[in-house]
Amino acid sequence: MTTGQEVARRxxxxxxxxxxxPSRADVNRRRILDVxxxxxxxxxxxxxxxxxxxxxxxxxxxYGHFPSREALVGTLTDEAVAAVAAAHxxxxxxxxxxxxxxxxxxxxxxxxxxxxxxxxxxxxRSVTMQxxxxxxxxxxxxxxxxxxxxxxxxxxxxxxxxxxLAYVHEQTLFALMEAVNDDLLAAEEAGSSAAVTMLTAAGxxxxxxxxxxxxxxx
Amino acid sequence: MTTGQEVARRxxxxxxxxxxxPSRADVNRRRILDVxxxxxxxxxxxxxxxxxxxxxxxxxxxYGHFPSREALVGTLTDEAVAAVAAAHxxxxxxxxxxxxxxxxxxxxxxxxxxxxxxxxxxxxRSVTMQxxxxxxxxxxxxxxxxxxxxxxxxxxxxxxxxxxLAYVHEQTLFALMEAVNDDLLAAEEAGSSAAVTMLTAAGxxxxxxxxxxxxxxx
DNA sequence: CTTCATTTGCACAGTGCTGTGCAATCTCGT
DNA sequence: ACGAGATTGCACAGCACTGTGCAAATGAAG
Numbered sequence: 001m002t003t004g005q006e007v008a009r010r011x012x013x014x015x016x017x018x019x020x021x022p023s024r025a026d027v028n029r030r031r032i033l034d035v036x037x038x039x040x041x042x043x044x045x046x047x048x049x050x051x052x053x054x055x056x057x058x059x060x061x062x063y064g065h066f067p068s069r070e071a072l073v074g075t076l077t078d079e080a081v082a083a084v085a086a087a088h089x090x091x092x093x094x095x096x097x098x099x100x101x102x103x104x105x106x107x108x109x110x111x112x113x114x115x116x117x118x119x120x121x122x123x124x125r126s127v128t129m130q131x132x133x134x135x136x137x138x139x140x141x142x143x144x145x146x147x148x149x150x151x152x153x154x155x156x157x158x159x160x161x162x163x164x165l166a167y168v169h170e171q172t173l174f175a176l177m178e179a180v181n182d183d184l185l186a187a188e189e190a191g192s193s194a195a196v197t198m199l200t201a202a203g204x205x206x207x208x209x210x211x212x213x214x215x216x217x218x
Numbered sequence: 219m220t221t222g223q224e225v226a227r228r229x230x231x232x233x234x235x236x237x238x239x240p241s242r243a244d245v246n247r248r249r250i251l252d253v254x255x256x257x258x259x260x261x262x263x264x265x266x267x268x269x270x271x272x273x274x275x276x277x278x279x280x281y282g283h284f285p286s287r288e289a290l291v292g293t294l295t296d297e298a299v300a301a302v303a304a305a306h307x308x309x310x311x312x313x314x315x316x317x318x319x320x321x322x323x324x325x326x327x328x329x330x331x332x333x334x335x336x337x338x339x340x341x342x343r344s345v346t347m348q349x350x351x352x353x354x355x356x357x358x359x360x361x362x363x364x365x366x367x368x369x370x371x372x373x374x375x376x377x378x379x380x381x382x383l384a385y386v387h388e389q390t391l392f393a394l395m396e397a398v399n400d401d402l403l404a405a406e407e408a409g410s411s412a413a414v415t416m417l418t419a420a421g422x423x424x425x426x427x428x429x430x431x432x433x434x435x436x
Numbered sequence: 437c438t439t440c441a442t443t444t445g446c447a448c449a450g451t452g453c454t455g456t457g458c459a460a461t462c463t464c465g466t
Numbered sequence: 467a468c469g470a471g472a473t474t475g476c477a478c479a480g481c482a483c484t485g486t487g488c489a490a491a492t493g494a495a496g
Contacts, residue, residue: 069454266485
């Protein structure tokens with residue numbers, strides 16, 4: 001994106017963005033992002049060429065929209081972090097009971113599981129940005145806070161400190177996404193199962209967990 | 219390892235191996251493997267050069283012991299799989315109660331957590347051998363079998379099918395290793411906490427889980 | 437001190453990726 | 467059908483890594 005053409009391209013798109021109609025470049029950019037999500041989910045080390053081809057476009061075109069691979073992945077993770085944070089927050093807003101809070105936010109995050117999965121997958125490779133872990137900390141801390149309250153009130157029972165339990169929460173979610181991916185778990189019931197599992201992992205009796213989640217997915 | 223020198227080197231080592239005293243090459247080879255474990259734990263994409271330097275040796279020397287990067291990683295994962303399988307099997311041998319089985323094997327695997335962590339870390343990057351997942355399946359299936367029995371007998375309570383629960387088990391273990399690594403969890407108590415968490419995640423009441431594990435770590 | 441195994445240093449070819457430049461081409465709206 | 471915006475095709479430089487060959491240095495053990 002050093003070419004004069006390409007900066008001009010951006011300016012043009014800017015203009016189109018103020019009006020409601022997305023330019024051709026806009027829809028392509030969107031398509032690239034979407035495909036990149038899928039492709040990076042399959043292989044977190046996917047090259048620009050793989051992504052471009054998967055998007056039905058030439059590598060050079062991708063560089064027309066994103067100055068570098070890092071920028072592309074960056075935009076993607078930004079979007080994902082925003083989505084996850086929003087889902088997580090929406091799930092727990094105005095709820096006092098920690099168990100219900102945990103269940104609701106689990107169900108909410110489950111709706112955008114793919115975004116979350118990308119983040120975890122990228123975060124656990126040391127190379128591709130430990131910055132992801134940083135950007136996810138607000139979410140993790142909110143989660144840890146719920147767990148802390150639950151442990152304090154005795155709603156949750158676990159020998160683990162809240163923050164460690166948050167790690168477990170995160171990885172468990174990830175495990176269940178993989179399970180769905182590998183057809184070990186039906187996608188429809190997966191959300192509820194995930195929520196129940198989160199609760200029991202936190203130390204809520206299985207019966208109470210099942211009951212609570214059943215109530216929430218009325 | 220195409221050089222004539224190097225095949226000769228191997229023959230020499232073979233000879234030394236039959237006698238009890240390890241040759242210089244043997245101890246270096248061992249050192250390289252150990253350092254590689256640590257290095258790959260830190261960065262699963264660590265290059266041959268990184269590993270060599272960390273082992274206090276030149277890249278060329280590593281190629282003297284392992285014909286390719288894949289061979290090095292292969293030997294490492296072979297060892298790790300063997301260790302994990304052994305620990306897992308030792309933990310559950312002669313035990314009938316699924317809960318105790320699960321707790322014991324968790325405690326046993328925890329002892330060699332680093333090897334296990336390497337395997338999980340390598341397995342979840344699509345590039346570096348999905349073969350690891352394959353080689354781990356015996357262990358996972360043994361684990362799933364315990365879970366299946368527990369669910370059947372009502373010792374465990376979970377909406378998840380056994381195999382999915384095994385995924386959760388695996389990732390939870392991983393999460394706790396990370397927690398220890400990040401100093402969120404004291405290393406001494408980590409094993410017991412892990413065992414308790416495994417049990418509660420499977421749906422065992424927290425009180426019973428704590429009690430059982432306490433009994434085991436007499 | 438000699439000998440043999442081992443390690444080193446360097447040079448090299450090969451591969452696959454990133455990012456860039458530029459001219460040609462396509463595809464819209466108007 | 468015109469022209470701006472977007473995409474393509476190729477060519478290139480650069481980088482990091484893998485594996486290999488060979489001659490020289492090092493080390494240990496006799």
